[in-house]
Amino acid sequence: MTTAGEVGSNAGLTMEQLGVLRSRLERLRSELRVRLARDEAMAREAQQEIEALDAAEQTREQDDAVVRAEYDRTQLREVEDAVRRLETGRYGVSEISGDPISYERLLVVPWARYDSDEDPSG
Numbered sequence: 001m002t003t004a005g006e007v008g009s010n011a012g013l014t015m016e017q018l019g020v021l022r023s024r025l026e027r028l029r030s031e032l033r034v035r036l037a038r039d040e041a042m043a044r045e046a047q048q049e050i051e052a053l054d055a056a057e058q059t060r061e062q063d064d065a066v067v068r069a070e071y072d073r074t075q076l077r078e079v080e081d082a083v084r085r086l087e088t089g090r091y092g093v094s095e096i097s098g099d100p101i102s103y104e105r106l107l108v109v110p111w112a113r114y115d116s117d118e119d120p121s122g
Contacts, residue, residue, distance in 0.1 A: 025083050
């Protein structure tokens with residue numbers, strides 16, 4: 001059974017575990033920012049006076065970059081939200097049940113908002 005004090009302290013994770021998870025989140029955030037900048041630049045890029053076949057290929061690459069950028073933006077929001085939860089002591093606590101999320105799950109999905117056996121759709 002957890003108490004309000006335990007829930008407010010990052011679900012009882014040790015300082016070492018929190019350090020590992022924080023490092024993973026910060027590395028992910030950095031990688032996502034770099035990829036997002038690259039994909040957004042690719043989506044905006046347009047070469048002047050290119051041939052029709054080249055234009056079609058460029059359009060496909062730009063479309064792919066838009067899709068990747070949207071995915072990266074969503075992922076970045078999740079990671080940044082996880083960092084905020086870590087800083088406020090709410091990290092590792094399920095938004096569904098209020099119970100601690102297992103360390104093993106957080107290692108795999110460090111931005112997890114609920115445990116793997118919980119259904120977010122209710």
